[in-house]
Amino acid sequence: MRKSLLAVLGLLLALPLAAADEGMWLFNRTPNAIFKQRYNFEPTQAWLDHLQKSSIRFNSGGSGSFVSADGLALTNHHVGLDCLAKISTKDHDYVTTGYHAKTHAEEVKCVDLELNVLQSIEDVTARVNASVTPGMTTAAAQAARRGVMSAIEQESVQKTGMRSDVVTLFQGGEYHLYRYKKYTDVRLVFAPEVGIAFFGGDPDNFEYPRYDLDVCFFRAYENDKPVHPADYLKWSETGAKDNDLVFVSGHPGSTSRLNTFAHLQFFRDVAYPFTLNIFRRREVLLTNYAQRSIENDRRAHDELFGIKNSRKAYLGRIAGLQDPAVLKAKGATEALMRQQVTRDPQLNAAYGDAWQNVDAAIATYRPIYTEFRFVEGGLAFNSSLFQTAKTLLRLGDESTKPNGERLREYRESNLPSLKQALYSEAPIYEDLETVTLADSLSNWIEVAPNDPLVQQVLAGKSPQERASELVRGTKLRDVAARKALGEGGQAAVDASNDPMIQVARMVDARARELRRQYDDNIAEVLRQSYAKIANAQFKTSGGETYPDATFTLRLSYGTVKGFTENGQAVSWETEIGGTFAHAAEHGNEGEFKLPASWMAKKSLLESDKTPYNFVMTADIIGGNSGSPVVNRNNEFVGIIFDGNIQSLPWDYQFDDRVGRAVAVHSAGILDALRKVYGVTGLVKELTGK
């Protein structure tokens, strides 16, 4: 449940009042009354600060935490996978075989991994809103807001040196400045084999019971030395128990809980079917590619995992929306709120038009949806070389503009992170690039057979021929070539005759026009409308609330407990020993084949009752992968790695009757590290023993 590959651009929304153990709460607005009332728990500010500063955002799409005084950073294997794949070669496959560095010297540097640790939050809503004056067009409002956000960020960078992001919360209801300590030298310490980290594979993904050691240890370095974070989580050797109150501190990617009925219908009828077809297409393409050889399989592994993971998540979401009961409930809640707004003249004047404005934005989006996704969203060019070319081209053009007028990803304060990715030494495989680019060009012909731009890009060739020519012809695989263009500015890019740059330039005018339409006429209208809806909700319901997920730090909470499925009780935990029975039930084959390291310890482990994976009611979503689970004492008791199938509709509606977050247990991790891998140094670093 890594963050979805195709993030839904700019559709960040806000949320209804918490029910049950609901909520992805802001660290500067935790629901202390709820904690007190439901669990008789009152966290101190120090408790919250410690958890916040021990929590890590993995910019490859997940969460994690510091778990030692020497900068040991724990996340899921499937979050670390991005790094593992990029450092692997034909001859040394870290994904398949796993890894353990016995000394600091053996720790392997990731090529482009960036970690962020949130240091402070500042509410800048007033300053952002002040930039927008009454009577502005939506385009002007959008430009003004973008300008002041870039300025705030750049001032903060200059003042503190920290990564500084203005985060849009409550879909524009509030703006908070997040300052992060950033680590860009991150090294691999320990990874188990993918065969146990992702044991059960796609069939078991989003299912429970599970038996996965989905963990990966990295270490953060500065100046070539391990860092010593002031805050890190103490490891609980006993870990979570049934009925424990637990907290999850992580970075949920995005949710759609404040979405209107009509907006969810748009997801059900347009966005999700479209996106699922893209996922299925890529899954079939890459599975085919991967099956052709062991080396192909290695090259495609990480991307294929991500696609299957997203496909399964979206299937769960669409299934929820296709259940009439779900939309019926949504419709009823919405009707009630609109009634309250309509009845109050003041509320009605302020917020009454929000729902129809959402409808209007969707109506504007529908006719350009496919073209926007293909031309600006990149679906026509499924190639990292093309994306690199596009970034270089725009970097050149945008750098000539004042900071506040740039496309948001090119604002000054974001350039270090952008360049970290742009100049990455991660391997690019010509054959795989050709396969994916050819298929995406072919898909573009399918959706726009008569578009002259398609013909211009193809230059009279078949998608296969054209893709092959572009991939073989470009020099952008070479990091030095990328740097020369990236640092050479607009003049250097303009002078380039690299064929991939030329194609990026060919489509850029149309892509920018679509982006402008989207930003000004859709995203901005949605932002303004949802800000109204969020405010209407504050006013009509009162009480504490939380914004939709934004891949920024949130606190969730819940109870460790099992659930009932098809009339059967499902226990809160699985045990280490159960792994072997689960493998045997599936013939010990394919996705259920255990690695040799585990088979060698079978007789020792088969009857091992140590808790291994467990479930809880905490509210999570993609991006929470790797989030630490802590108890009342702020001790590490587990690590989130999945949600069960019943949790998939949490995207738009939380429900903890049977939905559960799934974690690896802290005791199970220790047990495996000791008995299977014998990594006593690592265990000592975690436990002091």
Add this chain to the structure above:
Amino acid sequence: MRKSLLAVLGLLLALPLAAADEGMWLFNRTPNAIFKQRYNFEPTQAWLDHLQKSSIRFNSGGSGSFVSADGLALTNHHVGLDCLAKISTKDHDYVTTGYHAKTHAEEVKCVDLELNVLQSIEDVTARVNASVTPGMTTAAAQAARRGVMSAIEQESVQKTGMRSDVVTLFQGGEYHLYRYKKYTDVRLVFAPEVGIAFFGGDPDNFEYPRYDLDVCFFRAYENDKPVHPADYLKWSETGAKDNDLVFVSGHPGSTSRLNTFAHLQFFRDVAYPFTLNIFRRREVLLTNYAQRSIENDRRAHDELFGIKNSRKAYLGRIAGLQDPAVLKAKGATEALMRQQVTRDPQLNAAYGDAWQNVDAAIATYRPIYTEFRFVEGGLAFNSSLFQTAKTLLRLGDESTKPNGERLREYRESNLPSLKQALYSEAPIYEDLETVTLADSLSNWIEVAPNDPLVQQVLAGKSPQERASELVRGTKLRDVAARKALGEGGQAAVDASNDPMIQVARMVDARARELRRQYDDNIAEVLRQSYAKIANAQFKTSGGETYPDATFTLRLSYGTVKGFTENGQAVSWETEIGGTFAHAAEHGNEGEFKLPASWMAKKSLLESDKTPYNFVMTADIIGGNSGSPVVNRNNEFVGIIFDGNIQSLPWDYQFDDRVGRAVAVHSAGILDALRKVYGVTGLVKELTGK
């Protein structure tokens, strides 16, 4: 390359003059002048009759031949797969483990396999055309033609007792009555393991070089005794050699070679992308299902193979159409012919409007395409139980009508074959039915979210709930229940409260209306237009020609020879010993894992130079799988099982510069039967030794 799952309904067309070794020739109109001129070969009528009557159509979607005096029928393993899957159980999986019956008593009866052997062809064009009088509407013409065809067939059945089909050739240019000897008691004699029959799996499918023992031996029975066909092919122990002239006698399913430029564009832009998305969706769904357990894998194997096979074939076809050079050539040929027609007032009066009428039919089709495919074509109901319910419902209704007025599949002469399938004892798996029905209902919501019929069918439930309820509620898994309704006629079906019958009834009015629109306004217009285009082609080019494929017996010919790919020469043959090297190149894993029987003989076979698979220029397409390859002496020298990737565009354009048909070699088959399987009885039956 079994016949495609989703046959393109009713789009049977005609063809340009043969170039190179082109052509799927009618047995009653073989290109003797070409044989003579190119190969100095003059087949006698006896030679042709012998080959015709040795050739078999497998109604599960392939071809085959008699190869012994005791009714031994050889086809591909992947054609036999349908039977193998249906006779398998959780405890005895004929697909994975293979099978050999040592005695007739051990031969296992297939549950619903029907074999057809063509006995005679009679030209009935004049009688069919006489039924259509000038000034008839297209609907009336369609009804008149359907009426007379049913009458001819029924008369023939009554006179001869043979299966009798009026086949529409040259897209309505000619009508021939085909009479078949029919075998419905067919028993499994020998099947190798799927691991060697389909060695290399999906990655190697439609590729060359290959190393597959894609064969399966059945035996035809009558009155519980093996039949003794008057004609069967003599087995050549030496088999095909490089540069040999060879003939392929089989049942190509469908081709689109006479299609207009605009019609091919419709395939490229509408039909193929749509169909490929359906294939990908089902592939992902079933792969997921299959991976959940070994038993699931077994249950889904046959269908999944078929889907992957079709997906790869369609990908090849769309790739060809997306190559601008291909459509450019088609456009040029078409423009030339239209010019010739336009210049000649008589031709112009007779045929000049054909192309624009095709355009009009396509324009009529486009707006109902998706709904037609979902509601009448069955895409909304991917469930054999639903298809059974629909057939029972319509059988009841259609049986009350005069034979000539029925939907064509319910004509009297077709009922025995229809009931053979309807009352099949083939297993139906509730879990798999639920998964596929739920997914197809979900897909239907996606394409028609606001259709009241969708809501009516779902009855306020989610697709998953509704599918589960229908599959659990229906009694149609029980063959006796099916027979009671099928033999009880309209009254019995009307009285049924079976939920699946009720759903079939719910959609039947709309489905029939779509069918009527399709039959009357699209298929009939296309038929009339393509008949004109075919005739225009006869007139403007003269000479011999052949109609598009119709899953009826055809004769192809060609030369055994290799080809050049990416500058590399690819040999005409592979050798038995090469199998082990090919496995090792792929790590002996997954699709490249050889069965234990082969690994046990590795040291014996590794250096075995016996020809194994080979290629030739003969013109084939899906449905030709299992076709015998014979030499000048009418001896069996190989069995077609695939085409290389370059042959996929043969659907609409033959080209033997690099395109090749792929076969298993008769010597290789014997070698494997002797050395790997030691089935001396079978070898003796084939060779007399």
